[in-house]
Amino acid sequence: MISKKSLLKKLKGLYAIIDSGVCSAANNEPLAVTKACLTAGVTVIQLRAKNASDEQVLVLAGKMKNECRKRKALFILNDRADLALLAGADGLHLGQKDLPVKIARSIFSGIIGVSTHNAKEIRKAKIDRVDYIGFGPVYLTATKKGLPPVAGIELLRTAVKRANIPVVAIGGINGKNIGEIYSSGANCAAVISAVCGAKEPKKAIRQMMMHNK
Numbered sequence: 001m002i003s004k005k006s007l008l009k010k011l012k013g014l015y016a017i018i019d020s021g022v023c024s025a026a027n028n029e030p031l032a033v034t035k036a037c038l039t040a041g042v043t044v045i046q047l048r049a050k051n052a053s054d055e056q057v058l059v060l061a062g063k064m065k066n067e068c069r070k071r072k073a074l075f076i077l078n079d080r081a082d083l084a085l086l087a088g089a090d091g092l093h094l095g096q097k098d099l100p101v102k103i104a105r106s107i108f109s110g111i112i113g114v115s116t117h118n119a120k121e122i123r124k125a126k127i128d129r130v131d132y133i134g135f136g137p138v139y140l141t142a143t144k145k146g147l148p149p150v151a152g153i154e155l156l157r158t159a160v161k162r163a164n165i166p167v168v169a170i171g172g173i174n175g176k177n178i179g180e181i182y183s184s185g186a187n188c189a190a191v192i193s194a195v196c197g198a199k200e201p202k203k204a205i206r207q208m209m210m211h212n213k
Helices: 004-008 020-025 030-040 054-071 081-087 101-107 119-127 153-163 178-183 201-209
Strands: 013-019 044-048 074-078 091-094 111-116 132-135 167-169 188-191
Touching: 004 111, 013 020, 013 030, 013 201, 020 030, 030 044, 030 054, 030 201, 044 054, 054 074, 054 081, 074 081, 074 111, 081 091, 081 101, 091 101, 101 111, 111 119, 119 132, 119 153, 132 153, 153 167, 153 178, 178 188
Parallel strands: 013 044, 013 188, 044 074, 074 091, 091 111, 111 132, 132 167, 167 188
Antiparallel strands: none
């Protein structure tokens, strides 16, 4: 079994969140976008399928995981510890309203990341000994509703200093501002709409990968 330390070394650069809903709205196929990301050199892929059935998630997760294995990339599943276990995912990403980390760890032994939006949530994540945190929204985003106010690049820099664990920046990141994310010290720049919602996903990915650390 690959160690968590080895897996976390891949947590760098572009972190592509393949959102089935955003893909569908743009007439993009999630698996095709995944393959395009991996071909371009992306080392972290997350599946987010909020409105899919468990069976649909597992089928898609299995295909995406296999593609990630071919490229030695991380495959992370959003929200569900049980499905992450069944899918053989490398990691699980939890939101603030999802399953508590302690319970998730009793089900899933891979790497676990948690979304954070402020100093209090970062402290809690560190107490829970998560493997990495997501922080944002750094910029304005319409992908997810009900988010806190935009944090901005300076709060991201502060979050990186406070965390002492890998930080994944998220929220409104695209080809125009991704360079600023990398200069903040964040390990990864998470993108959703900039890839899944692009008219030409392959082109969008290549442009963003040019800024990769």
